[in-house]
Amino acid sequence: GAGVSQSPSNKVTEKGKDVELRCDPISGHTALYWYRQSLGQGLEFLIYFQGNSAPDKSGLPSDRFSAERTGGSVSTLTIQRTQQEDSAVYLCASSFVPYRQTNPGYTFGSGTRLTVV
Amino acid sequence: TQLLEQSPQFLSIQEGENLTVYCNSSSVFSSLQWYRQEPGEGPVLLVTVVTGGEVKKLKRLTFQFGDARKDSSLHITAAQPGDTGLYLCAGPLRGYQKVTFGTGTKLQVIP
Numbered sequence: 020g021a022g023v024s025q026s027p028s029n030k031v032t033e034k035g036k037d038v039e040l041r042c043d044p045i046s047g048h049t050a051l052y053w054y055r056q057s058l059g060q061g062l063e064f065l066i067y068f069q070g071n072s073a074p075d076k077s078g079l080p081s082d083r084f085s086a087e088r089t090g091g092s093v094s095t096l097t098i099q100r101t102q103q104e105d106s107a108v109y110l111c112a113s114s115f116v117p118y119r120q121t122n123p124g125y126t127f128g129s130g131t132r133l134t135v136v
Numbered sequence: 137t138q139l140l141e142q143s144p145q146f147l148s149i150q151e152g153e154n155l156t157v158y159c160n161s162s163s164v165f166s167s168l169q170w171y172r173q174e175p176g177e178g179p180v181l182l183v184t185v186v187t188g189g190e191v192k193k194l195k196r197l198t199f200q201f202g203d204a205r206k207d208s209s210l211h212i213t214a215a216q217p218g219d220t221g222l223y224l225c226a227g228p229l230r231g232y233q234k235v236t237f238g239t240g241t242k243l244q245v246i247p
Contacts, residue, residue, distance in 0.1 A: 023178070052234065061142075061224060062179070062237040075234055090226055110178050123233065127178025 021045075025111050025128035032101055032135055040096040040131045044113030051094050052114075052125065053086060057107045061064050064110075068094060101135045139163055140225055140238035148244040150213055157210045157241045159225035166228060168208045169235070173222040194205055215245045 024043040032038050044051050050069055054062040063079040068088045079085070083102075088094040098105055112125035143158045146166055150199035159168065167186045171179035185191050192199045193198060198211040198218075225238040 054237070056164035061240045062226075064234055064236065067234045085232065090236075112178070124171075125179075127180070129177050 022082060023111055023113055023126050023128035025109075025131050028129065029132045030134070032133070034103060034135055035100055037097065037099045038101055038133065040098075040109050040111075040133070042094045042096070042111030042113075042128060044090075044092065044111070045126055047053035048115055048126070049091065050114045050116060051088060052112045053094070053096050054110045054112065055107045056110055056130070059120070062110065065096070098133075101133075103135045105131055106135045140227065140235050142238040142241045145239065146242050146244075148246065151216060151245055151247050152214050155215055157212075157223055157243070159208045159238050161206050161227075164205050166191075166205070168201060168205075168225055170190070170208070170210055171224040171226060171237075173224060174220075179222075179224055186219060188218075192237050192246050212243075215243075217245045217247050218221040219243060225231060 023045055026041045030038055052067050053065040055065055056062050066073055066079055066086050067075040070091050071088050083099045084097045086094060108130040110127055110130045112127045114125050138163055141160050148153060149155055158169055165208060167184055169184045170182045172182055173179040183194055183199045185192055185199055188203045188205045190201045196213045200209045210223060220243055223241045223243060226235045228235050
């Protein structure tokens with residue numbers, strides 16, 4: 020597609036349930052990033068993929084969070100046993116290559132707003 | 137620890153006024169980017185500044201990178217309601233392949 024697509028756009032789940040968030044990056048973009056944003060604030064890095072491998076997963080808050088990427092394309096972020104503090108907007112971004120000064124920057128999706136009740 | 141601190145955190149101004157948003161760090165960045173995010177959307181890249189002391193203009197927006205490459209500013213002249221949004225600075229740490237984002241400045245321009 021022309022842009023980064025995320026689904027669902029909104030998700031309300033009960034505490035303790037598992038959720039899966041999907042990101043479909045721009046075709047040909049090898050780098051894919053997941054960020055979390057709470058209450059319209061700055062972005063918190065979660066994980067970075069280069070192709071199908073994740074060289075940096077240092078931002079994942081706990082072992083309840085995991086992510087995978089298949090075929091160098093679609094990525095899924097899974098949160099197990101959701102907690103209320105997981106409520107946030109989860110943003111996915113992709114870029115042609117990892118960050119470079121001449122890089123046109125990340126292209127972000129519109130995010131998935133997750134609410135844990 | 138937040139590597140990129142932005143100020144002010146919130147700003148509400150009347151249409152036609154000028155404003156400046158600041159992005160500061162104790163770390164040196166090889167480059168800094170500015171993004172604008174509107175409600176319900178992801179951030180959109182506005183500009184990348186690369187050279188210390190560099191000034192870039194984008195219509196009514198002027199971006200400056202500090203000489204020491206530790207800070208940047210965004211100046212908006214004659215703000216318009218369409219400028220409303222969350223402004224984020226971002227930059228890579230040396231040797232990192234990911235971008236770290238600032239704390240954000242939420243701007244509201246009142247018609």
